[in-house]
Amino acid sequence: MSTSGDRARTPNRRWAGSDFQDPPRTAGGVALCGACRAASACRLGVERERLDEAGTAWFDVSCPHEQEGGPNVAHGGWTASVLDECLGHVPLLNSTLSVTAELSVSFVKPVPVGRPLRVRAWVEKREGSRWYISGEMTLLPGRAVLARASGIWVTRDTGHFDRHERWLAEQDASATSSG
């Protein structure tokens, strides 16, 4: 039987170093995170992504029916998650590994499920290892804004997740020794 300590000492070896800067992508160009790789699709409903010449990232998105909150509208957690995902792809589209340090979301209008939506994301500024990124989600057709987001992404080296595994193992060890 495995324990949380065993899990902490058994990192997921499916990941290779290159996955962090150039991860597997769908036919629509969408970079896939851990659990979505098995499904070969973004479970949040990001269908296409591209970076234009001006550095703005564009995403075709649709809220899956499983993410319904109120009648025919998205759960707010989905809206926040997909904005985290899309804004977080901007460093990745620039071959940079980063993690979200802060995220702020404005829910402007209810987001309909199963409708084509667009997310646009851009870099406001970069300071040291911090990328300040903003974005918005709009309804298609038309351009009504449904949600806005801004946040800070912090660049990491590829040792980030191994350091986390070691930290987790230390937490488990100190919890075990202190009873």
Ligand SMILES: CCCCCCCCCCCCCCCC(=O)SCCNC(=O)CCNC(=O)[C@H](O)C(C)(C)COP(=O)(O)OP(=O)(O)OC[C@H]1O[C@@H](n2cnc3c(N)ncnc32)[C@H](O)[C@@H]1OP(=O)(O)O
């Ligand atoms: C995820 C990647 C998968 C890769 C494979 C590809 C998969 C395909 C695509 C997936 C795309 C996913 C897109 C979604 C991205 C997530 O959702 S990532 C998951 C959620 N976020 C996290 O798990 C992050 C958890 N937090 C942390 O790991 C640490 O707190 C942080 C953010 C790395 C900072 O750690 P730290 O030890 O404080 O770092 P430290 O070196 O002291 O500070 C570094 C810098 O960050 C700044 N900083 C630290 N905290 C903050 C803060 N809260 N606010 C502002 N600045 C801060 C410091 O001021 C410092 O700035 P500089 O002086 O260097 O300019």
